[in-house]
Amino acid sequence: xxxxxxxxxxxxxxxxxxxxxxxxxxxxxxxxxxxxxxxxxxxxxxxxxxxxxxxxxxxxxxxxxxxxxxxxxxxxxxxxxxxxxxxxxxxxxxxxxxxxxxxxxxxxxxxxxxxxxxxxxxxxxxxxxxxxxxxxxxxxxxxxxxxxxxxxxxxxxxxxxxxxxxxxxxxxx
Numbered sequence: 336x337x338x339x340x341x342x343x344x345x346x347x348x349x350x351x352x353x354x355x356x357x358x359x360x361x362x363x364x365x366x367x368x369x370x371x372x373x374x375x376x377x378x379x380x381x382x383x384x385x386x387x388x389x390x391x392x393x394x395x396x397x398x399x400x401x402x403x404x405x406x407x408x409x410x411x412x413x414x415x416x417x418x419x420x421x422x423x424x425x426x427x428x429x430x431x432x433x434x435x436x437x438x439x440x441x442x443x444x445x446x447x448x449x450x451x452x453x454x455x456x457x458x459x460x461x462x463x464x465x466x467x468x469x470x471x472x473x474x475x476x477x478x479x480x481x482x483x484x485x486x487x488x489x490x491x492x493x494x495x496x497x498x499x500x501x502x503x504x505x506x507x508x
Contacts, residue, residue, distance in 0.1 A: 343426060350419045357415065361408035368401040389465035396463020396470050403455050410449045417442045436495035443487035450480045 371378040375394065384393050417438045424430050457474030464470050 343422070346422050347419065347426070350415055350422065354412065354415050354419070357408055357411045361405055361412075364401050364404045364408065368398065368405075371398060371401075385468050387467050389467040392465060393463050393468060393470055396459050399459045399463075400456055400470075400472075403452050403459065407449060407452045410445050410452065414442050414445045414449075417445070431494060431497040431501055433495065433498045436491050436498055439487055439491035439494055443484050443491060446480065446487060447484045450484070453480075 367378070371394070379390070379394055379397070382397070384390055384397070421430070421435050421438050424432060424435055453474060456472060460470040460472040460474065
């Protein structure tokens with residue numbers, strides 16, 4: 336068995352599964368958000384928000400983080416769907432097309448947006464934290480996602496150049 340073709344065969348169902356899991360994630364956040372509006376005390380007690388004058392600030396922070404989480408699910412959905420479209424062109428034997436260059440560039444922008452949203456979560460947690468209770472989320476800085484964004488932009492350019500060269504070659508034949 337050829338490992339690369341096996342990976343390619345598995346990639347489409349895996350991407351479909353990830354899209355479904357991401358939608359379930361978004362649904363869970365939406366349900367929790369609505370439940371927090373309908374049964375505020377019960378939900379936020381269950382989430383460990385202690386009583387006191389700090390509670391409204393923490394609740395507001397957690398609601399804001401849920402909204403950002405829904406936006407992040409949208410970002411992940413866009414990335415997964417663009418990637419699935421690229422996989423389809425690879426499976427068809429024609430990956431170096433201008434559309435894939437555009438898809439890679441869009442993925443780069445979406446990953447960039449996801450990193451901004453991740454930093455927003457950290458800022459919200461920092462702003463909502465009080466001396467009485469912290470909104471503890473682990474948002475450490477990492478160069479890897481930013482490097483991935485750069486790599487995706489470069490790869491998009493490589494694909495665009497490859498598509499252009501291929502079109503030039505087909506025009507000379």
